[in-house]
Amino acid sequence: MKYESNTTLQVAAQKMRVARKVVVTTHAKPDGDAFGSVIALCEVLKRQQTDVTALFMPPIPSGLKNICGELKLTTYQDGYELPEADLYVVVDTGAWSQVAPIREQLEKYLDKTLIIDHHISGDIPAAFKHIDSKAAACCEIIAKFVDELMAHVFEDKVVSNALYVGIATDTGWFKFSNTRPQTHELAARLIAAGVDHAALYAQSEQTERPEKLKLMIRALSSLELLNKDSAAVMVLRKADFTETGALPEETERFVDIPQVVSSVQVVVLICEPLDDSPIRISFRSKPGKNAVNVADLAANFNGGGHTRAAGAKCDGDLDEVLAKVKNLLTA
Structure with a gap:
């Protein structure tokens, strides 16, 4: 199975607009990019009155939990059942091995599953895929989605902080070779919108045991x-x-x-x-x-x-x- 896009950003965004109930999830043990992608997207959908579930498969790094504002997080536990939804969105992965706890349930809903990812490989045969392997982080792609879904979206502190944490952590705070001009341009927009990058670094990288x-x-x-x-x-x-x-x-x-x-x-x-x-x-x-x-x-x-x-x-x-x-x- 070729792992490539079959859905444009605009078409995928429209699917989110018309969905009344959406479940957004990512790979188990989310990193900053996975966590930020879910939070930013769910926060925008919530503000558009969508019934949205932000589903995480633990563990969640403690330093990330400070960026989700008042958004309710759902943590997977044994026996958890995926709720019925109009759309299921999987971000920052397209691999069954990374969503193994919910695989059996998600397989029932592949006809209304959308993958948003920046990795070069995946094996989940979702009906809809938007893949950009050149993006430094999934949050780079999510930024385009939320820009499409809501005007002045970066003025929302939860959204802007989540996006910044995502692109910063997946680029090693802009040291890794995946960093590209668009990454810095997005970071600049987010800082201009009010992101306190030094505080986010301290929360994300300096709270270890x-x-x-x-x-x-x-x-x-x-x-x-x-x-x-x-x-x-x-x-x-x-x-x-x-x-x-x-x-x-x-x-x-x-x-x-x-x-x-x-x-x-x-x-x-x-x-x-x-x-x-x-x-x-x-x-x-x-x-x-x-x-x-x-x-x-x-x-x-x-x-x-x-x-x-x-x-x-x-x-x-x-x-x-x-x-x-x-x-x-x-x-």
């Missing part, structure tokens, strides 16, 4: 440099989480740290789950003439993402997964 630092030490202690120091691999085992008291979601940004070494072109972080869930693998690479397409690496584990940032989830033995990753990096 001491346990995260302890886990970071474990990750760096596990680091191996391979292939003439061009590749770095880190592993976090179940014991690392239990002994430090850190949570699985507190690994955010760890995979970026080894890129400070000039010779390192690609980084992989492998995390063993605390329960029976799959092993999580995160991939990152630097741009340049020796750039590694990490989406191709992730595909070896049925994952995907972007050329410079990708991920995968897989079952199996941790050491076997580690060995496979090393083989790929040294091939």
Whole structure:
């Protein structure tokens, strides 16, 4: 199945206008871009008197919850049933593996499901897809949608803050190679509308627990440099989480740290789950003439993402997964 747009922004926006009840969701363990995309879109739909559900599959990073204003959030739990709706919108992913808890229910409504995404791969056969893989963040696309849906939309503090957090976090606060002129232009519009970017950075990036630092030490202690120091691999085992008291979601940004070494072109972080869930693998690479397409690496584990940032989830033995990753990096 080719993962590409079949619906224009204008047509998709019209579907939202006429829908009386809309469910908006994103991938499990939402990052800033996923969370911001849901919040911005739901806030605008709410203001247009749409009955909207903002559905999240936990965990939700605590630093993000301050940007949702008075918007009610629905957190998925075992036994949750998707409400009947006129339209189901999935943002920042098009992969079944990332919405696994609701897959069985969502499959019943694919004929009225819209995907809005910026990734290069996905396998959810939704009836409507609006994909822009050149966008630095899904919030770049959502900004166009809310602009289409409501006049003076950036004057809404919840919307503008959510969009800014989305584009900032998905570009590493404008450091990553996916940052483009349109990203800075949107950031400028949002700041001009009143976004306090320094306060949002503090809320999003400087509210961590001491346990995260302890886990970071474990990750760096596990680091191996391979292939003439061009590749770095880190592993976090179940014991690392239990002994430090850190949570699985507190690994955010760890995979970026080894890129400070000039010779390192690609980084992989492998995390063993605390329960029976799959092993999580995160991939990152630097741009340049020796750039590694990490989406191709992730595909070896049925994952995907972007050329410079990708991920995968897989079952199996941790050491076997580690060995496979090393083989790929040294091939």
